Amino acid sequence: MALAYERISDDIRSQIDAGSLLPADRLPAETALAERYGVTRMTVRHALTSLVDGGYLYRRHGVGTFVADPARRRSLNRLRSFAEELREAGREVSTEMLASAVVPAAGEPAAELGLEQGEEVVFLARLRLVDGGPAAVQQSWVPRRLAPGLEDEPLLEGSLYRTLEARFGVVASYADQRILAVAADVALAEALAVEPGSPLLQTDRTARDHRDVAVEHARSWSRPEFELVTHLER
Amino acid sequence: MALAYERISDDIRSQIDAGSLLPADRLPAETALAERYGVTRMTVRHALTSLVDGGYLYRRHGVGTFVADPARRRSLNRLRSFAEELREAGREVSTEMLASAVVPAAGEPAAELGLEQGEEVVFLARLRLVDGGPAAVQQSWVPRRLAPGLEDEPLLEGSLYRTLEARFGVVASYADQRILAVAADVALAEALAVEPGSPLLQTDRTARDHRDVAVEHARSWSRPEFELVTHLER
DNA sequence: GAGTGGTCTAGACCACACG
DNA sequence: GTGTGGTCTAGACCACTCT
Secondary structure, three states: OHHHHHHHHHHHOOOOOOOOOOOEOOOOOOOHHHHHHHHHHHHHHHHHHHHHOOOOOOEEOOOOOOOOOOHHHHOOOOOOOOHHHHHHHHOEEEEEEEEEEEEEOOOOHHHHOOOOOOOOOEEEEEEEOOOOOEEEEEEEEEEEHOOOHHHHHOOOHOHHHHHHHHHOOOOOOOEEHHHHHEEOOOHHHHOOOOOOHHHHHHEEEEEOOOOEEEEEEEEEEEOOOOOOEEEEEO | OOOOOHHHHHHHHHHHHHHOOOOOOOOOOHHHHHHHHOOOOHHHHHHHHHHHHHHEEEOOOOOEEEEHHHHHHHOOEOOHHHHHHHOOOOOOEEEEEEEEEEOOOOHHHHHOOOOOOOOEEEEEEEEEEEOOOEEEEEEEEEEEEHHOOOOHOHHHHHHHHHHHHEEEEEEOOOEEEEEEEEEOHHHHHHOOOOOOOOOEEEEEEEEEEOOOOOOEEEEEEOOOOOOOOEOOOO
């Protein structure tokens, strides 16, 4: 049994995705939508509010409710895999697995994941190639008890998150990320085909599920042309 | 005349800020709050929802509404001035004005601000010092017609945003930001007391008001120990 | 079972934008 | 003035969690 407001927001979102509602189009008034869907205006407002929060719509008091520009809706501050993000931008992404092993937890990954020293962790190191050229080196640590056997699992579409979700029922729902500028050491320079000492963007990230349980810690270094984009409010 | 739900959310938020409501404390039930504030439960829910969205509270269906851990509170992805952000973290921030002038718009700032080439722009360059040491160089461009005289205005508490708001009624409500790693050139290296060629974090940011009008474009470079932190959802 | 938050109804009046 | 979204009332029943 579908909730009324979800039925409405799904319907409107699918119209936007299908292109029958275009950016800047004005939706019918809330009273009209209430009548159309056979609910009260409060229920329509609940549905519209969830779409506004998701960046699909915006409201102008006294004027109407409009379809948002997809550029504003975009990937900003969304937790997505490296591959997902770039493929959506139309780039070709491939992955070279550098390492895949079960190791004892230690140091920063252990601390960030909230594990005892020595607990088993699956460690993955990957080189990401975009349009055929090296783009980033990523190291990931996943508590082994959340995903036993991950070390032998091929990654679905190169995406760790997708694999965790489909194979182990582990869903990352948010992450906190630290961004630094660092100088490439010799190994990174070689992997990424840059000069040693040249600037790289380093991101350290801990992803958690909806219960705040840490499911992955990752560190990655990317070539300078792969900028990060964030959206700040208020 | 204050709105009822704002009066309620302000009251609860101030209790959290003052420490009379501590993290993990459970709030009274919504029905009890409705009675206490003399409003309906829907109005209480409106107030609580705004605090949940702001990261102050979280709800557990069937259990209650609780005060969130401040670490989870959305200090992340908030549009704040450099000074505000670091002062909140207990650091001493001061500013050395390097340049302040009216110049014709050109290049990237003109494009990002949506100005015609040659339109007047107020250009500010500042060196930010944290705990007495150089931390970042910031360049800002503000359309002069939004803030005529800004070039001669002392910045309130070193904050451009605060000054724009108080003196010119210009309120930045969100910004999109690009983050890159770059190598310090000679001038930046000297200003920030680092070796030429060493890695710096560069951020390019365009801030807009609630009507999507660009109010500031900024580029800044910061020493590597000033990391950026972001929060990613879903 | 008791208590909580989640959804929903059927109205009302207010604040705002625009012609 | 007209139409829009913003706020609010006074209820109701449902879904979830805990004991």
